[in-house]
Amino acid sequence: MRTVFLGTPELAVPSLAALAAKHEVAAVVCQPDRPAGRNRKPAPPPVKQWAQAHGIPVHQPRKLNDGRFAEWLRDQGPEVCAIAAYGRLLKQPILDIPPHGFINMHPSLLPRHRGPSPIQTAVLEGDAVTGVTIMRLILEMDAGDIILQEEAPIHDNDTTGTLAARLAELGGRMLAQAVDRIEAGTATFTPQDHGKATYTRMFQKEDGRIRWTEPAWRIQNLIRASNPWPVAHCCFRGQVCRIHRATTPGGDGAGSETAAPGKILACAKDGIAVATGEGRLLLQELQMPGKKVLGAAEFIRGQRVEPGARFEEV
Numbered sequence: 001m002r003t004v005f006l007g008t009p010e011l012a013v014p015s016l017a018a019l020a021a022k023h024e025v026a027a028v029v030c031q032p033d034r035p036a037g038r039n040r041k042p043a044p045p046p047v048k049q050w051a052q053a054h055g056i057p058v059h060q061p062r063k064l065n066d067g068r069f070a071e072w073l074r075d076q077g078p079e080v081c082a083i084a085a086y087g088r089l090l091k092q093p094i095l096d097i098p099p100h101g102f103i104n105m106h107p108s109l110l111p112r113h114r115g116p117s118p119i120q121t122a123v124l125e126g127d128a129v130t131g132v133t134i135m136r137l138i139l140e141m142d143a144g145d146i147i148l149q150e151e152a153p154i155h156d157n158d159t160t161g162t163l164a165a166r167l168a169e170l171g172g173r174m175l176a177q178a179v180d181r182i183e184a185g186t187a188t189f190t191p192q193d194h195g196k197a198t199y200t201r202m203f204q205k206e207d208g209r210i211r212w213t214e215p216a217w218r219i220q221n222l223i224r225a226s227n228p229w230p231v232a233h234c235c236f237r238g239q240v241c242r243i244h245r246a247t248t249p250g251g252d253g254a255g256s257e258t259a260a261p262g263k264i265l266a267c268a269k270d271g272i273a274v275a276t277g278e279g280r281l282l283l284q285e286l287q288m289p290g291k292k293v294l295g296a297a298e299f300i301r302g303q304r305v306e307p308g309a310r311f312e313e314v
Helices: 010-022 046-053 068-076 118-124 160-184 216-225 296-303
Strands: 002-007 024-029 034-036 041-043 080-084 102-106 129-136 146-153 232-236 239-247 264-268 271-275 280-287
Touching: 002 010, 010 024, 010 046, 010 080, 010 160, 024 046, 024 068, 080 160, 102 160, 118 129, 118 160, 118 216, 129 160, 146 160, 216 232, 216 239, 216 280, 264 296, 271 296, 280 296
Parallel strands: 002 024, 002 080, 080 102
Antiparallel strands: 034 041, 102 129, 129 146, 232 239, 239 280, 264 271, 271 280
16 A cells, blocks of 8 residues: 655654555655754654665655645655654645545554653553554544554553653554555544543653652652653752662552651662652662763762762752
């Protein structure tokens, strides 16, 4: 089936690969190259790199609604358009171009976690299960009819990065399967229960700030959700300290502490125990500015950390 694929980040690459393995991808649309690295030179997004490596034409429009993109898309003659994490809104004249419309890979169990950060939000809120939904794209955000949906567990040690990698692979397989069904005429479209919808917002760098007055389990979820970006951070001896991994004793942060939140209670090779608003948190991987990520034992030696010192809020 002739398709045009729209996607930009690494999350979208497995969807493009799975689709290209079974169907004709006439072209790929992604966002423009963005400055990256220390030299801030424009770098191609992951989807563009994959498409070019596999000989698929790439289009990177800066404007979508001036009529030129619609004309270009019409010239490609897609029977259906597939989208995964493209990152830009499409208006109705564009959605109307392919005869079978647009279908979207969304990494959550819709209608839960509509919006731009479903994976981070699922980890932050401590969800035990998430999944992937393939739906028809409409103007209302993530509200289209469901074609396919499949659950996936969230493991206790999952970060946004590890969970995103698994959901990307699952989503790729499901997106290709949905196109298969559309081509065969067997696809079904089930309306969402809009009354059960929840919404996410775009994560910002400041969302990684650790507030030690919160419960240990909540801070642990924040650390997991903020990995690999923006990485949870606090202040230690006047410098920003990034926390890459932490756990709660017993896994649930139970118990209470009389020490002030942020105070270091104990130092051991398996972690730095810190008081929080409820329970204690065991910091396991930390990073000071300009330094590499260190395990707790190395961090304790390098920074000469002792009980009684404090982590502060940024």
